[in-house]
Amino acid sequence: MQMNAQQLSEAYRGMCTIREFEERVHKEFATGQIPGFVHLYAGEEASAVGVCMGLRPDDHIASTHRGHGHAIAKGCDVHAMMKEIFGRQGGLCKGKGGSMHIADIGKGMLGANGIVGGGPPLACGAALAAKVKGTQSVAVAFFGDGAFNQGTTLESMNLAAVYALPVLFVLEDNGYAESTASSWSIGGHNPVRRAEGFGLRGNRVDGHDFFAVHRAAIEALTRMRAGGGPELLHIEFTRYFGHFEGDQMTYRPPGEVKEERNYLDCLKFMRARITSAGMLLPQELDRMEAEAASLIEDAVSKARAAPPPDRSDLLTDVYKTYAGALA
């Protein structure tokens, strides 16, 4: 799989933007300005970008409570996302959803999801619609190792197999579900074999390696668009922050995160691969990092300056009406 300089730049820029976004939200959360719960995606960037770079605008993704990276990779507006997280007007969901409910249907981002295992059934629905309409678009369900043991996920894999739906199940295995280790909680200890039991093709991928993720995603998506049916990617990586902001991480050995940041960093790996192969210059990568930093700086200052939602909006957007949708 060959990527040209423009595609490489897009990938590196996307991963830097997510990292910068998450590192900054971590700092801002500590100031007490951000309401609600926040779960950060830092360390996992190669998955969102590696998969979403294989998607078309009309493809759909279903996300998780740890959804900022998926949203950025699917093209959601970073300024509107930051306002949403701060709970301000101009947020993607008018500042009324917060981190765990960021959605942008126009971009094919069906939503972050506070329900563990809530995304896979949504992806099945989007894929069924695509199949019925014959659009050749696909749906991706991102979900964690904890969600992999939820009934909704298992039922979705079965339904997708039975209906031959174009769903890519992306198991993002960051080693923990809250404080429970995935090495303990996944019965059979072999997610690919579990997927095969449901009739899905499965593939295990090193989630620190953008190129490995992207290659595996492109291959799966190509087969799916040709009618090959659902597949699973088991992507393994590490999360750099706690389960949620405020988590003391007493269940992780001392030094684990420091080691991982030093030796298991998808951005460092990508930079080394790109520069050693002479595909882009180090200065070009430095420039993208600086641009990501100033984009996020701007997003934070605009979010801080934006007003909260108006009281008159309190009861709007509570229920969705589908009246007329089928006409």
Ligand SMILES: Cc1ncc(C[n+]2csc(CCOP(=O)(O)OP(=O)(O)O)c2C)c(N)n1
């Ligand atoms: C149905 C449901 N059960 C439990 C929870 C509480 N909960 C929130 S996140 C989480 C762990 C999820 O772990 P994983 O799927 O591995 O995702 P990660 O947080 O590691 O990204 C749990 C149990 C929930 N939100 N929804």
Ligand SMILES: [Mg+2]
């Ligand atoms: Mg997990």
